[in-house]
Amino acid sequence: xxxxxxxxxxxxxxxxxxxxxxxxxxxxxxxxxxxxxxxxxxxxxxxxxxxxxxxxxxxxxxxxxxxxxxxxxxxxxxxxxxxxxxxxxxxxxxxxxxxxxxxxxxxxxxxxxxxxxxxxxxxxxxxxxxxxxxxxxxxxxxxxxxxxxxxxxxxxxxxxxxxxxxxxxxxxxxxxxxxxxxxxxxxxxxxxxxxxxxxxxxxxxxxxxxxxxxxxxxxxxxxxxxxxxxxxxxxxxxxxxxxxxxxxxxxxxxxxxxxxxxxxxxxxxxxxxxxxxxxxxxxxxxxxxxxxxxxxxxxxxxxxxxxxxxxxxxxxxxxxxxxxxxxxxxxxxxxxxxxxxxxxxxxxxxxxxxxxxxxxxxxxxxxxxxxxxxxxxxxxxxxxxxxxxxxxxxxxxxxxxxxxxxxxxxxxxxxxxxxxxxxxxxxxxxxxxxxxxxxxxxxxxxxxxxxxxxx
Amino acid sequence: xxxxxxxxxxxxxxxxxxxxxxxxxxxxxxxxxxxxxxxxxxxxxxxxxxxxxxxxxxxxxxxxxxxxxxxxxxxxxxxxxxxxxxxxxxxxxxxxxxxxxxxxxxxxxxxxxxxxxxxxxxxxxxxxxxxxxxxxxxxxxxxxxxxxxxxxxxxxxxxxxxxxxxxxxxxxxxxxxxxxxxxxxxxxxxxxxxxxxxxxxxxxxxxxxxxxxxxxxxxxxxxxxxxxxxxxxxxxxxxxxxxxxxxxxxxxxxxxxxxxx
Numbered sequence: 037x038x039x040x041x042x043x044x045x046x047x048x049x050x051x052x053x054x055x056x057x058x059x060x061x062x063x064x065x066x067x068x069x070x071x072x073x074x075x076x077x078x079x080x081x082x083x084x085x086x087x088x089x090x091x092x093x094x095x096x097x098x099x100x101x102x103x104x105x106x107x108x109x110x111x112x113x114x115x116x117x118x119x120x121x122x123x124x125x126x127x128x129x130x131x132x133x134x135x136x137x138x139x140x141x142x143x144x145x146x147x148x149x150x151x152x153x154x155x156x157x158x159x160x161x162x163x164x165x166x167x168x169x170x171x172x173x174x175x176x177x178x179x180x181x182x183x184x185x186x187x188x189x190x191x192x193x194x195x196x197x198x199x200x201x202x203x204x205x206x207x208x209x210x211x212x213x214x215x216x217x218x219x220x221x222x223x224x225x226x227x228x229x230x231x232x233x234x235x236x237x238x239x240x241x242x243x244x245x246x247x248x249x250x251x252x253x254x255x256x257x258x259x260x261x262x263x264x265x266x267x268x269x270x271x272x273x274x275x276x277x278x279x280x281x282x283x284x285x286x287x288x289x290x291x292x293x294x295x296x297x298x299x300x301x302x303x304x305x306x307x308x309x310x311x312x313x314x315x316x317x318x319x320x321x322x323x324x325x326x327x328x329x330x331x332x333x334x335x336x337x338x339x340x341x342x343x344x345x346x347x348x349x350x351x352x353x354x355x356x357x358x359x360x361x362x363x364x365x366x367x368x369x370x371x372x373x374x375x376x377x378x379x380x381x382x383x384x385x386x387x388x389x390x391x392x393x394x395x396x397x398x399x400x401x402x403x404x405x406x407x408x409x410x411x412x413x414x415x416x417x418x419x420x421x422x423x424x425x426x427x428x429x430x431x432x433x434x435x436x437x438x439x440x441x442x443x444x445x446x447x448x449x450x451x452x453x454x455x456x457x458x459x460x461x462x463x464x465x466x467x468x469x470x471x472x473x474x475x476x477x478x479x480x481x482x483x484x485x486x487x488x489x490x491x
Numbered sequence: 492x493x494x495x496x497x498x499x500x501x502x503x504x505x506x507x508x509x510x511x512x513x514x515x516x517x518x519x520x521x522x523x524x525x526x527x528x529x530x531x532x533x534x535x536x537x538x539x540x541x542x543x544x545x546x547x548x549x550x551x552x553x554x555x556x557x558x559x560x561x562x563x564x565x566x567x568x569x570x571x572x573x574x575x576x577x578x579x580x581x582x583x584x585x586x587x588x589x590x591x592x593x594x595x596x597x598x599x600x601x602x603x604x605x606x607x608x609x610x611x612x613x614x615x616x617x618x619x620x621x622x623x624x625x626x627x628x629x630x631x632x633x634x635x636x637x638x639x640x641x642x643x644x645x646x647x648x649x650x651x652x653x654x655x656x657x658x659x660x661x662x663x664x665x666x667x668x669x670x671x672x673x674x675x676x677x678x679x680x681x682x683x684x685x686x687x688x689x690x691x692x693x694x695x696x697x698x699x700x701x702x703x704x705x706x707x708x709x710x711x712x713x714x715x716x717x718x719x720x721x722x723x724x725x726x727x728x729x730x731x732x733x734x735x736x737x738x739x740x741x742x743x744x745x746x747x748x749x750x751x752x
Contacts, residue, residue, distance in 0.1 A: 434584050
């Protein structure tokens with residue numbers, strides 16, 4: 037590991053050192069020999085890989101090492117957090133933020149699972165209305181279902197597995213009648229630099245339905261690295277609708293991955309809003325294993341000065357008749373950076389595949405930049421795939437037209453940006469989820485730096 | 492209400508992207524008057540309209556414009572609109588994703604707020620929109636669509652007039668509102684314009700042809716060419732243009748210049 041680490045900037049070197057020390061401690065304290073072995077393998081893989089450099093295609097536009105500015109000890113590794121202690125954190129009004137998120141989710145929540153600084157908080161969670169068809173385990177690390185890594189260069193997978201301190205598992209029984217609606221809340225309340233690592237398994241039986249609303253909330257400017265991996269399996273005709281709002285503190289780095297295996301006729305719909313945090317990177321890794329399955333991915337990247345949003349979507353069409361549809365919309369002010377890398381891979385046997393990828397970005401600052409790289413790897417002729425990307429600025433003619441009718445420049449800009457984002461909101465089928473994502477996005481649009489004309 | 496004329500344009504010189512277009516325009520509009528500006532392509536008519544509305548890239552290099560006695564150059568685009576200046580666009584912009592009805596509501600309430608009036612409630616607003624839409628034979632279902640998106644040329648112009656009726660401007664500048672309209676649509680639009688005529692308002696109709704002026708009879712007609720008003724007169728001037736074109740006016744202007752020299 038030394039060769040990799042020593043080339044890093046000092047801040048990144050300190051971060052990696054603190055992470056590796058913690059990983060060794062976790063490994064030593066593992067409760068079973070199996071866990072120790074798994075953790076060790078992951079740690080060694082991370083040590084061998086090191087932090088991703090921009091020479092790696094998947095990290096070409098996002099400088100993770102440059103974003104790490106010092107030690108990031110995992111908060112939960114030392115066991116010094118007592119979950120039942122009264123909540124005291126930088127996020128003074130956790131309860132309020134939580135209530136807001138719950139209210140946004142509407143009145144039909146089956147459960148609300150709360151993680152505070154990466155640890156499950158039974159005290160804040162509400163699990164009493166969960167239907168009997170849904171089996172939930174929270175507050176443990178679901179290691180067993182995870183292979184180490186996703187490939188040769190999987191820094192995120194190995195880092196997360198070596199350090200994960202908490203997580204949950206949701207299993208919905210086959211043909212469970214009513215749709216369950218579960219809220220996941222990740223609060224960052226730490227007062228010192230730290231990291232937090234969690235994992236989740238979500239399994240939907242044949243014909244089962246689930247709605248997941250995931251919110252990440254944090255305030256302040258304490259450096260933090262968060263990794264979170266969700267492993268989804270949808271059996272035949274199962275349907276998962278997932279919406280995520282990442283609204284973290286200004287020095288928060290969030291690296292999340294959602295891996296999904298889709299069986300026959302399964303439907304996956306994911307929407308992600310990245311609105312707060314120094315770096316929000318979300319990876320989707322979707323594997324079509326059964327014919328007729330669909331995956332609809334929608335992402336909204338909203339960023340201000342000094343922030344980066346990175347969406348990385350891989351859709352692997354292994355079997356015939358599947359549909360993937362990815363839409364990423366970015367609004368970038370000041371010197372914000374947006375990234376979209378997409379890959380639709382269609383295997384020789386995956387005939388009648390349909391894969392769409394679109395990235396559109398609105399640059400509101402002279403220093404703002406967008407890198408979009410949608411790619412297709414197609415190994416048969418019987419497919420319908422398309423990709424496109426566009427980068428533009430606000431339409432000055434439209435802005436003038438609105439202002440000439442008495443609408444203030446700020447409101448006119450807001451109307452036009454909202455119009456730009458509209459089709460992403462419309463892709464979110466569920467009303468409660470749509471409202472939750474839309475209201476947070478519109479709230480961001482009211483921010484002064486979005487409304488103001490570039491100086 | 493101030494006693495100054497509604498609009499005074501004094502020795503106006505203006506350029507677009509650095510190119511001189513207007514070369515000393517003088518024009519006064521009193522309340523209650525309807526003026527028409529006619530002229531060939533490239534004469535500076537639309538530039539004058541954009542200068543009045545305050546478009547970026549259209550710069551006054553000399554002279555000034557007073558609106559109700561205040562210097563227009565000191566007011567930004569939206570302030571002019573809220574103060575009662577309305578520009579009917581020659582080419583209304585289509586705006587994907589912004590519903591016409593919510594745009595109209597925002598615009599009306601911005602104008603009302605500037606006049607110290609309360610916001611219209613949703614019911615009263617809708618009632619008013621529907622009445623004007625019916626008057627203009629403007630299909631109500633269009634209001635749910637995005638601004639001007641997929642509208643025909645005639646529908647766009649009706650939508651402009653609908654906006655004008657809702658906003659009740661004190662000065663309406665209509666830039667070639669008659670272009671692209673068939674005979675029936677022209678009549679409908681003209682009736683809409685005429686219905687706004689009142690002793691408190693003035694209108695400036697910019698047009699190539701006299702056919703709109705047959706329906707909305709102006710008090711004064713000005714002939715513009717090469718960035719200047721060459722000739723002013725009564726409504727009979729419009730007929731003269733229709734019969735003999737602009738050449739005669741341009742010719743006599745050149746003769747006058749030569750005589751001065």
